[in-house]
Amino acid sequence: xxxxxxxxxxxxxxxxxxxxxxxxxxxxxxxxxxxxxxxxxxxxxxxxxxxxxxxxxxxxxxxxxxxxxxxxxxxxxxxxxxxxxxxxxxxxxxxxxxxxxxxxxxxxxxxxxxxxxxxxxxxxxxxxxxxxxxxxxxxxxxxxxxxxxxxxxxxxxxxxxxxx
Numbered sequence: 001x002x003x004x005x006x007x008x009x010x011x012x013x014x015x016x017x018x019x020x021x022x023x024x025x026x027x028x029x030x031x032x033x034x035x036x037x038x039x040x041x042x043x044x045x046x047x048x049x050x051x052x053x054x055x056x057x058x059x060x061x062x063x064x065x066x067x068x069x070x071x072x073x074x075x076x077x078x079x080x081x082x083x084x085x086x087x088x089x090x091x092x093x094x095x096x097x098x099x100x101x102x103x104x105x106x107x108x109x110x111x112x113x114x115x116x117x118x119x120x121x122x123x124x125x126x127x128x129x130x131x132x133x134x135x136x137x138x139x140x141x142x143x144x145x146x147x148x149x150x151x152x153x154x155x156x157x158x159x160x161x162x163x164x
Contacts, residue, residue, distance in 0.1 A: 010038075057162055064158040068113055071154070075118040078138065093139040094123065097132045097148055101156060106163050107132070113155045 012035070040058075082089050101107050111122035111132060119137040126133075136147060 012038075060158065060162050064155075064162060067154065067158055068116075071117050075120070079118045082138075090137050091139050091141075092135065092137050093144075095134045095136055095139070095144055095147060097134055097151060098130060099132050099156065100152070101160060102129065103163065106159055109159045109163075110156055113159070114151070 099107065099110065101110050107125065107129065111125070114120050114132075114134055115122045121135040123133040123135050125131070134151075139147065
């Protein structure tokens with residue numbers, strides 16, 4: 001814990017040092033970038049104290065964010081198209097999704113990513129925390145297994161890679 005606190009203090013010091021040396025006008029974006037680069041620079045320099053998986057999780061988190069942006073884009077287009085056309089293609093339904101995620105953070109992230117995607121909403125979690133109930137707006141008759149597989153290989157897989 002002390003090494004972690006030392007690294008945070010060193011990163012903050014590095015941020016303000018580089019900010020004062022290279023600029024005279026405060027820029028929030030430059031300070032944020034300096035803090036990020038300083039923090040990971042210090043971690044890289046002292047990496048023999050740390051588990052190397054930490055450096056692999058940052059690109060995974062960026063990948064999860066980009067995957068969410070892609071899903072958000074396609075779901076928004078689908079909802080927009082359905083709203084603007086005279087015929088509605090909505091076939092709403094509730095899906096019982098058996099989760100692999102077990103910890104609070106994994107379940108919370110999964111439920112929030114599903115809810116933040118247009119056309120879907122996390123409703124409830126079973127008492128044994130193994131099933132997530134999801135309201136999906138666009139479900140055709142035979143698409144439920146395909147939708148569950150899409151969730152398993154999409155959001156849940158990426159969340160589990162980051163948290164485990």
